Amino acid sequence: MRIRLCLAALSLAGGAGLATLSAPSATATTTTAAAACSDVEVVSARGTFEPGTLGFIVGDPVYSALQKKAAGKSLSSYAVNYPANLSPTSAARGNTDLVNHVKSQAAACPNQRFVLVGYSQGANVVDNSIGISSAGAVVGSPIVATLPAAVEPKVAAVLLFGNPIRAIGKSVTGTYQSRTLDICAKGDPVCERGGGDTGAHLSYRDDADTAATFAAGRL
Numbered sequence: 001m002r003i004r005l006c007l008a009a010l011s012l013a014g015g016a017g018l019a020t021l022s023a024p025s026a027t028a029t030t031t032t033a034a035a036a037c038s039d040v041e042v043v044s045a046r047g048t049f050e051p052g053t054l055g056f057i058v059g060d061p062v063y064s065a066l067q068k069k070a071a072g073k074s075l076s077s078y079a080v081n082y083p084a085n086l087s088p089t090s091a092a093r094g095n096t097d098l099v100n101h102v103k104s105q106a107a108a109c110p111n112q113r114f115v116l117v118g119y120s121q122g123a124n125v126v127d128n129s130i131g132i133s134s135a136g137a138v139v140g141s142p143i144v145a146t147l148p149a150a151v152e153p154k155v156a157a158v159l160l161f162g163n164p165i166r167a168i169g170k171s172v173t174g175t176y177q178s179r180t181l182d183i184c185a186k187g188d189p190v191c192e193r194g195g196g197d198t199g200a201h202l203s204y205r206d207d208a209d210t211a212a213t214f215a216a217g218r219l
Contacts, residue, residue, distance in 0.1 A: 037109030038076035040156070040219055042066060043102060045080040045094050045122030047162070048139060054079050058119035058161050061205045065212035066115065070219055078105070084121055091134060092141040094125035099145035102129075106151045113156045115215045119204060120190055123163035123182075130158060130176045137164035138190060155179065157215035161204040166191040181214045183207050 044059035046052065052060045054077055063077050078101055082094030102114060118126030124134035129147055134140030147155065158172065158180040165171065167190065172180040185204065187197030 037112050039073040039111075040066075040070060040075050040113050040115060041105060041109075042075060042077045042115045042117060043080065043098060044077065044117040045082070045098060045119070045125040046084050047120030047122050048084055048086065048090075050084065050119065050122075053077075054117070055119055055122065057202060058122075058204050058208070059117055061208035062117055062159060062211050062215075065208045066215055069212045069216035073219060080122065080125060082125065086139065089141070091121055091124045091128065091139055092144045094122065095128040095141065095143065096145050098125055098129045099147055102147060102151055102155075106154055113154050113219060115157045115159065115219075116155060117159045117161075117211075118163070119161045120164065120201065123160040124165065126158060126160060127163065127165055127172065130155075130172065131174065132165065132170065132172050134165050137168050137170075140164060152176075156218045157181070159183075159211045159215060161207065161211075162188055162190045162201050164190050167193045167195075169193070179218060181211055183211065 042063050044054035046055035046059055047057065050057055054060050054063055067075055080094050081097045083090045105112065116126050121139040124137060124140045127134045128143045131146045133143050135142045152175060158176050160180065160182040163182050163184065166184050172182060184191035185200035187195045188200040189195040189198060190201050
């Protein structure tokens with residue numbers, strides 16, 4: 001099935017760009033509601049205006065690929081519930097929702113592990129949630145909540161795509177660094193300072209298999 005995506009705008013700020021897609025601005029939907037706890041939950045924060053259940057460009061294809069790679073393990077998913085728009089509070093709201101959900105889920109399912117996925121503004125949401133501030137990045141925000149130390153060992157992998165903090169010279173360091181795969185397509189102006197290829201920001205479906213392999217190796 002062919003799904004048409006239209007590049008609606010590329011806003012430049014601080015030398016980095018923001019690709020936005022034409023799509024309804026409805027809030028994300030929770031996709032995990034199984035009565036039994038799964039072995040692994042994929043928590044995905046979609047990009048700005050990105051359509052799809054977990055995110056058409058990143059979340060959905062990564063989840064599908066991980067289902068094949070994580071043989072013998074049951075998977076469930078959660079779409080971070082936040083506006084994913086250009087509001088200055090959007091990423092902060094996603095940060096709060098992600099942390100609250102993972103804390104609640106970890107309490108309900110003590111043996112469950114998590115794979116955190118973030119694309120574009122969603123990468124800012126994940127960055128903040130693991131203690132790396134996205135303030136100053138395109139559609140970033142100061143940290144408003146972080147995953148507690150008790151939850152940290154349950155996070156098996158962090159998968160980031162088109163991460164805006166990279167355009168301001170930052171990256172994931174510290175506790176989660178060895179578990180993080182942070183992919184920036186060549187020329188993507190959202191994550192590469194001076195990048196000029198707006199199409200590169202829409203190319204991350206091509207990296208779903210690589211990201212799933214990375215995550216599966218850490219489950």
